Amino acid sequence: xxxxxAPPPAEPARLADLVVTGCTVLLHDDxxxxxxxxxxxxxxxxxxxxxxxxxxxxxxxxxxxxxxxxGQVAMPGLINxxxxxxxxxxxxLAEDLPTEEWFNDVVWPVESNLTxxxxxxxxxxxxxxxxxxxxTCFADHYFRMxxxxxxxxxxxxxxxLGQAFFSSQxxxxxxxxxxxxxxxxxxxxxxxxxxxxxxxxxxxxxxGLAATAELAHAHDLPVHLHAAENRAQTDASLARHGATxxxxxxxxxxxxxxxLIAHGTGIVERDLPVLARAGGRTAVxxxxxxxxxxxxxxxxxxxxxxxxxxxxxxxxxxAASNNSLDVWESMALxxxxxxxxEGDPRWLTARQALHHATLQSARALGLEEVVGGIAAxxxxxxxxxxxxxPHTQPVHDLAATLVHSARSSDVRTTIVDGRxxxxxxxxxxxxxxxxxxxxxxxxxxxxxxxxxxRVQRYDT
Amino acid sequence: xxxxxAPPPAEPARLADLVVTGCTVLLHDDxxxxxxxxxxxxxxxxxxxxxxxxxxxxxxxxxxxxxxxxGQVAMPGLINxxxxxxxxxxxxLAEDLPTEEWFNDVVWPVESNLTxxxxxxxxxxxxxxxxxxxxTCFADHYFRMxxxxxxxxxxxxxxxLGQAFFSSQxxxxxxxxxxxxxxxxxxxxxxxxxxxxxxxxxxxxxxGLAATAELAHAHDLPVHLHAAENRAQTDASLARHGATxxxxxxxxxxxxxxxLIAHGTGIVERDLPVLARAGGRTAVxxxxxxxxxxxxxxxxxxxxxxxxxxxxxxxxxxAASNNSLDVWESMALxxxxxxxxEGDPRWLTARQALHHATLQSARALGLEEVVGGIAAxxxxxxxxxxxxxPHTQPVHDLAATLVHSARSSDVRTTIVDGRxxxxxxxxxxxxxxxxxxxxxxxxxxxxxxxxxxRVQRYDT
Numbered sequence: 014x015x016x017x018x019a020p021p022p023a024e025p026a027r028l029a030d031l032v033v034t035g036c037t038v039l040l041h042d043d044x045x046x047x048x049x050x051x052x053x054x055x056x057x058x059x060x061x062x063x064x065x066x067x068x069x070x071x072x073x074x075x076x077x078x079x080x081x082x083x084g085q086v087a088m089p090g091l092i093n094x095x096x097x098x099x100x101x102x103x104x105x106l107a108e109d110l111p112t113e114e115w116f117n118d119v120v121w122p123v124e125s126n127l128t129x130x131x132x133x134x135x136x137x138x139x140x141x142x143x144x145x146x147x148x149t150c151f152a153d154h155y156f157r158m159x160x161x162x163x164x165x166x167x168x169x170x171x172x173x174l175g176q177a178f179f180s181s182q183x184x185x186x187x188x189x190x191x192x193x194x195x196x197x198x199x200x201x202x203x204x205x206x207x208x209x210x211x212x213x214x215x216x217x218x219x220x221g222l223a224a225t226a227e228l229a230h231a232h233d234l235p236v237h238l239h240a241a242e243n244r245a246q247t248d249a250s251l252a253r254h255g256a257t258x259x260x261x262x263x264x265x266x267x268x269x270x271x272x273l274i275a276h277g278t279g280i281v282e283r284d285l286p287v288l289a290r291a292g293g294r295t296a297v298x299x300x301x302x303x304x305x306x307x308x309x310x311x312x313x314x315x316x317x318x319x320x321x322x323x324x325x326x327x328x329x330x331x332a333a334s335n336n337s338l339d340v341w342e343s344m345a346l347x348x349x350x351x352x353x354x355e356g357d358p359r360w361l362t363a364r365q366a367l368h369h370a371t372l373q374s375a376r377a378l379g380l381e382e383v384v385g386g387i388a389a390x391x392x393x394x395x396x397x398x399x400x401x402x403p404h405t406q407p408v409h410d411l412a413a414t415l416v417h418s419a420r421s422s423d424v425r426t427t428i429v430d431g432r433x434x435x436x437x438x439x440x441x442x443x444x445x446x447x448x449x450x451x452x453x454x455x456x457x458x459x460x461x462x463x464x465x466x467r468v469q470r471y472d473t
Numbered sequence: 474x475x476x477x478x479a480p481p482p483a484e485p486a487r488l489a490d491l492v493v494t495g496c497t498v499l500l501h502d503d504x505x506x507x508x509x510x511x512x513x514x515x516x517x518x519x520x521x522x523x524x525x526x527x528x529x530x531x532x533x534x535x536x537x538x539x540x541x542x543x544g545q546v547a548m549p550g551l552i553n554x555x556x557x558x559x560x561x562x563x564x565x566l567a568e569d570l571p572t573e574e575w576f577n578d579v580v581w582p583v584e585s586n587l588t589x590x591x592x593x594x595x596x597x598x599x600x601x602x603x604x605x606x607x608x609t610c611f612a613d614h615y616f617r618m619x620x621x622x623x624x625x626x627x628x629x630x631x632x633x634l635g636q637a638f639f640s641s642q643x644x645x646x647x648x649x650x651x652x653x654x655x656x657x658x659x660x661x662x663x664x665x666x667x668x669x670x671x672x673x674x675x676x677x678x679x680x681g682l683a684a685t686a687e688l689a690h691a692h693d694l695p696v697h698l699h700a701a702e703n704r705a706q707t708d709a710s711l712a713r714h715g716a717t718x719x720x721x722x723x724x725x726x727x728x729x730x731x732x733l734i735a736h737g738t739g740i741v742e743r744d745l746p747v748l749a750r751a752g753g754r755t756a757v758x759x760x761x762x763x764x765x766x767x768x769x770x771x772x773x774x775x776x777x778x779x780x781x782x783x784x785x786x787x788x789x790x791x792a793a794s795n796n797s798l799d800v801w802e803s804m805a806l807x808x809x810x811x812x813x814x815e816g817d818p819r820w821l822t823a824r825q826a827l828h829h830a831t832l833q834s835a836r837a838l839g840l841e842e843v844v845g846g847i848a849a850x851x852x853x854x855x856x857x858x859x860x861x862x863p864h865t866q867p868v869h870d871l872a873a874t875l876v877h878s879a880r881s882s883d884v885r886t887t888i889v890d891g892r893x894x895x896x897x898x899x900x901x902x903x904x905x906x907x908x909x910x911x912x913x914x915x916x917x918x919x920x921x922x923x924x925x926x927r928v929q930r931y932d933t
Contacts, residue, residue: 104866105873109822141863305809306877308818336877337864349765358768362569403601404797404881406564406909407916413565417766417796421864422882449866456867 029076030431031057034068036082036397037411039089041372041386047364049411055087057393060431064389078433080426084401086415088367089385090149090394090427091340092374094298094326095237095275097155098164099127099135101142102452103333106460112243112307116471120333123459124156125466131459132157134452136164141443142338144170144434147396147424151338152273152298152328152378154210154237156468158193166201168442169434171394173378175210175237179469180221187211187224194234204430206380208273213239214261215246215473226266235271235294235379241279243309249473259284269293273377275328278304278311280318289321296377300328301346303335312354315347315361315369326377327370341421344370348416363412397426489536490891491517494528496542496857497871499549501832501846507824509871515547517853520891524849538893540886544861546875548827549845550609550854550887551800552834554758554786555697555735557615558624559587559595561602562912563793566920572703572767576931580793583919584616585926591919592617594912596624601903602798604630604894607856607884611798612733612758612788612838614670614697616928618653626661628902629894631854633838635670635697639929640678647671647684654694664890666840668733673699674721675706675933686726695731695754695839701739703769709933719744729753733837735788738764738771740778749781756837760788761806763795772814775807775821775829786837787830801881804830808876823872857886 038053054071056063100120107119132155143151150171153161158176165172176193178186187209194207211217211225217238229236241247241258250258259280262268269292277297280288288295299313315325327343329335344366351361375385384394398419400408405418427435434442498513514531516523560580567579592615603611610631613621618636625632636653638646647669654667671677671685677698689696701707701718710718719740722728729752737757740748748755759773775785787803789795804826811821835845844854858879860868865878887895894902 101863102867103869104878105869108870108873108877109819111818138863138866145863302809305813306818308812308816308820310816332878336873339864339880349762352768353765356768356770358571358766359569360768401906401909403561403598403605403903403905403908404799406598406905407562407912409563409565409916409920410568413568413796417568418564418792420799420880420882422880443863445863445866446861448863449861452867456869460869 026074029056029058029063029074031078031080031393031428032071032074032076033080033082033087033395033397034071036085036087038065038087038387039367039371040065040388045368045372047367047412055387055395057431060393062387062389062391062393065387080397082397084399085425086398086400086411087387088396088398088415089371089387090396090429091147091370092326092378092385093143093148093151093329093338093340094273094374094377095300095328095330096139096151096153096338097331098139098151098153098161099132099155100331100333101139101338102131102135102459104336107333113471115307115334117467119462121467121469121471122462122465124468125464126459126461127156129157129160131455132160133164134448134455136161137168137443137448138445138452139332139338140164140168140170141440141445141448144168144427144440144443145424145438146339146341146421147398147427148338148340149394149396149427149429150378150380150384152237154275162197162200162205165205169429169432171204171384171429173206173208173237173380175208177210177212179212179216180218181216181469187221187228191228191232195232202430206378208235208237211236211238213242214250214258216469219261219265222261222265222267226270229270235273236267237273237275239275240277241274241284242276243307244279244311246473247279247281257281257284259287263287268295271379273298276300277313278309280314285317285321288323294379296324296326298326298328298377299347300330300335300343301350302342303330305350306334312350315351316355324373324376325369326374339421340370341419345416363410363416366416367412393428393431395428396424399423399425486534489516489518489523489534491538491540491853491888492531492534492536493540493542493547493855493857494531496545496547498525498547498847499827499831500525500848505828505832507827507872515847515855517891520853522847522849522851522853525847540857542857545857545859545885546871547847548856548858548875549831549847550856550889551607551830552786552838552845553603553608553611553789553798553800554733554834554837555760555788555790556599556611556613556798557791558599558611558613558621559592559615560791560793561599561798562591562595562919564796567793573931575767575794577927579922581927581929581931582922582925584928585924586919586921587616589617589620591915592620593624594908594915596621597628597903597908598905598912599792599798600624600628600630601900601905601908604628604887604900604903605884605898606799606801606881607858607887608798608800609854609856609887609889610838610840610844612697614735622657622660622665625665629889629892631664631844631889633666633668633697633840635668637670637672639672639676640681641676641929647681647688651688651692655692662890666838668695668697671696671698673702674710674718676929679721679725682721682725682727686730689730695733696727697733697735699735700737701734701744702736703767704739704771706933707739707741717741717744719747723747723751728755731839733758736760737773738769740774745777745781748783754839756784756786758786758788758837759807760790760795760803761810762802763790765810766794772810775811776815784833784836785829786834799881800830801879805876823870823876826876827872853888853891855888856884859883859885
C-alpha cells in the first residue's frame with residue numbers, strides 16, 4: 014500500500030430491520046446491576062439486538078422500520094416464569110375459596126371438560142393479555158400443550174412449554190410429556206423451548222419423579238414442576254414421607270436436573286442446605302398475588318434463595334387463581350410482599366425487583382444467554398414503556414417509577430425476536446373479539462360440573 | 474269531565490343533561506349488598522342521578538349528551554379517603570426507607586421548601602392521575618390547602634379538605650385549620666366539604682387535640698387525622714402516655730366528633746371497646762400499599778372494625794409513600810392483604826371490597842347521602858369501566874372481574890356532579906404536559922435538602 018493511496022470508500026451502513034430511537038434503555042452493568050442509558054437507540058437485525066448506541070449515532074442509519082420512543086423506556090420484555098395460559102378461560106370462576114375447595118370443587122372438575130378448542134381459545138386470550146402487558150415469554154405447565162405450542166407459533170411470543178402429568182395417568186403421562194418436549198424443542202423458529210412437567214410431588218410419586226429425572230438427563234431436558242407450594246404441603250409431606258417436598262426432589266434426583274420450582278412458599282429452613290447442594294441449575298418462580306388470595310401463611314423466601322445464588326423469576330400462575338397474567342403487578346407485589354415478609358423496608362428495592370423481572374427470570378428458564386437483557390447478541394425481546402402519564406410523573410428515581418408507579422397498561426409496544434406484536438397498544442397478531450365471542454359460546458359446556466368427574470384429587 | 478273528552482296530551486319528556494346507556498350498573502340493594510343491573514341506563518339532570526332504568530326505556534329520551542356504554546360497567550366513582558395530593562410532586566423521591574428516615578431525612582426537609590406554586594402543580598398532577606384512575610372524590614390533609622381547593626374548583630373533582638397543623642406551630646396552626654374549614658365548606662358549588670386536620674396524636678399534644686374537638690363541636694366540623702398509623706406508634710404512645718393513640722383520641726374528646734382516622738394499623742385489642750363507645754361517627758381509611766412498603770408488621774384491622782360497625786374507606790396516602798394514587802389498586806390490595814392477614818381466603822370477598830370502595834368510603838367522609846351509590850337523588854359521580862380487554866375476559870363473576878382483573882386504566886369515562894372530566898381516556902379539565910413541564914423546572918429547588926431544615930420531626 015502506498016502513502017498516496019485513497020482511503021477505501023466508507024462501507025454503506027447495513028440496513029437495519031428496526032431502530033428504536035430516543036428512549037431510555039434499561040441495561041445491566043458488568044456486576045449485574047440495573048443502569049439506565051438516556052437518549053439511546055436500539056438497533057435490531059435478524060431478530061437480534063445489534064447494538065445499543067446514543068440515539069444521535071443512528072440518526073441516519075437506514076432501517077426498514079423506526080420507532081420514535083421519546084418519553085419511553087426500552088426494557089427487556091417481561092417473562093412470566095410460571096403460568097397455565099389456557100386457564101384464562103376460567104378467570105373468576107372459583108373465588109374466595111381455600112386451596113382444597115378451589116381444586117377439588119371447581120378447577121379439577123371443570124378441567125375434566127376441557128377440549129382442545131377451549132385450550133386454544135384460552136391460550137389465545139392469555140397471549141393477548143400478556144402481549145398487552147409487556148410479557149414476551151412465558152413458561153406454561155398444562156394439558157394439551159400441542160395446542161398451546163401452535164398458539165405460540167401463531168402469535169409470535171416466546172415460550173417454555175411442558176406437558177403436565179400425574180402418576181394417576183400411569184407411565185403414559187410421563188411418556189407424553191417427554192414426546193411433547195422432544196417434538197417442540199426449538200419450535201416456532203427457536204422461540205419455543207421445552208421441559209418435562211410432572212405436576213408436583215404430591216401428585217407424582219417418587220418412582221415417577223425418579224423416572225422423570227432419568228429422562229431429563231437422557232434427553233438433556235429441564236424439569237418444571239410445582240413443589241412446596243405452601244406450608245401445608247410441606248407439613249403433609251413431612252407427616253407422610255418424613256421428608257419435605259424439596260427433600261423428595263433431592264432423593265428422587267430431580268434436584269440433579271435443571272429444575273424450575275413453582276411457588277416454593279413452603280420451602281423451610283431445613284431445605285436450604287438441600288438446595289445449596291443441588292446438582293443442576295435450580296430456580297424458583299414466585300407469583301405472590303395468589304399466595305395472598307389463598308391466604309397462605311408464607312411467601313417465597315426470596316432472600317434466603319438469593320443467599321444460595323438461586324434465581325427467583327416472576328410469575329402470575331394461571332388466571333383462575335391469580336385473575337390476571339399481569340407480570341408488571343407481580344413485580345410490584347414481589348417488592349411489597351418481600352419487604353413485608355422480611356420486616357425490612359430496605360430489602361427488595363426497585364432495582365432488585367427489576368433484576369428479578371429481567372435477568373433472573375431469563376435465568377430461571379435457562380434463557381440467560383438468549384433474552385433477559387438489552388445487549389448486543391441477545392434476541393430482540395423488548396418492550397417500550399410510556400412514562401408521560403400523570404401517574405408516572407415526575408421521575409425522581411426511574412427504577413421506582415417503573416416498579417411502583419408504572420402499570421402494565423403503560424406498555425405501548427411489545428417486540429419479540431425483533432417482530433412487533435403490539436404497536437401503540439394495538440395487538441397485531443391476535444383477534445381478541447373473535448376469541449371472546451367463541452369462548453363465550455363454549456363457556457356453559459366448559460364450566461359444567463354436573464358430571465362429578467375431576468382430573469385429579471388435591472390432598473396436599 | 475265528559476266521557477268524550479280527549480286524553481290530555483302526553484307531557485313531553487323533560488330534557489336530560491346526560492344519559493348513559495347500555496351499561497351494567499353497580500347498585501346497592503336494601504341490605505347494602507352489591508348487585509348488578511344489566512343493559513341499563515343512567516339518567517342525569519342538574520348534576521343529580523335522576524333514574525336508573527332499563528336502557529330501552531330511555532331510548533327516545535331527549536338528552537344534551539348521550540354515552541353509549543355497551544361492554545362497560547357504570548360504578549360509583551372511587552373515593553380516595555386519605556391522601557396528600559400535592560405530594561405527587563415527590564413521587565419516588567424517598568424509596569426503600571424505614572418510616573423515620575423517610576420523614577426526617579427526606580420528606581419533612583423537602584416539605585420545608587414547598588411553595589404555593591409547587592403545591593398547585595402537585596395537586597394538578599394528582600387530580601389528573603385520580604380522574605384517569607376513576608377517582609371522583611378525595612380527602613386531602615396537607616399544607617397550603619387554599620391552593621388545593623382552587624385546583625379542585627378548577628378541575629371538577631369532589632374533595633374533602635383539611636389544612637394540617639402541628640402543635641409546634643402553636644395555636645396559630647389550629648386557628649388557620651379552622652378558618653380554612655369555614656372558608657371553603659360548601660365551596661366549588663358544593664363539591665368541597667371540609668374538616669379540621671390535626672396531623673396526629675404524636676405531633677399534636679393533648680391540649681391541641683382537646684381544643685380541636687371543641688372547635689369541631691362549636692362549628693359542626695368533622696376531624697381528619699393520622700392515628701395509630703403503625704404498631705410502633707401504639708407502643709411509643711403506651712410508653713409515653715400510658716395510653717394508646719386511640720385512647721388519647723378518646724380522652725381528648727376527638728372520638729366524640731365525626732372523625733376520620735387515617736391508617737389505624739396500630740389499633741390493638743384494647744382499642745376496640747374504646748372505638749365501640751365513640752360518641753361521634755368514627756371511620757378509618759386504609760391504604761395498604763404503603764404499609765407493605767414500609768414493612769409495618771400489621772395492617773388495618775378491617776374485620777374487627779366491621780364488627781363494630783365502623784366504615785373502612787379505601788385510600789392511597791400520598792404518592793411520596795404509595796407511589797401512586799390508584800384507588801383501584803387499593804381495592805385489590807385491601808382484599809388480598811385482608812385475606813392474608815386474617816388467614817382466611819373466604820374473607821373480604823370481591824363484593825365486600827366493592828362495598829368498601831363505594832358506600833363505606835362515602836360514609837367515611839360523611840358523604841353517604843350524597844355519593845357512594847348510583848341511585849336517584851345522589852350526585853352523579855360515576856365512572857364507566859371497559860371490560861372488553863383480554864385481561865378482563867371472560868366474565869364468570871363480575872365482582873371478581875372488577876376487583877381482581879380490572880385496572881385503573883380500564884376506566885374510560887369519569888363523571889363528577891354530572892360533568893364529564895375524562896371521556897374515552899381524554900382528560901378534559903387538566904393539561905398534564907404543561908404541569909409536568911413546569912414542575913420539572915421547579916424540582917431542583919423543591920428537593921434541595923442542603924439547608925438542613927424540616928417542617929417537623931418524626932419520633933413516632
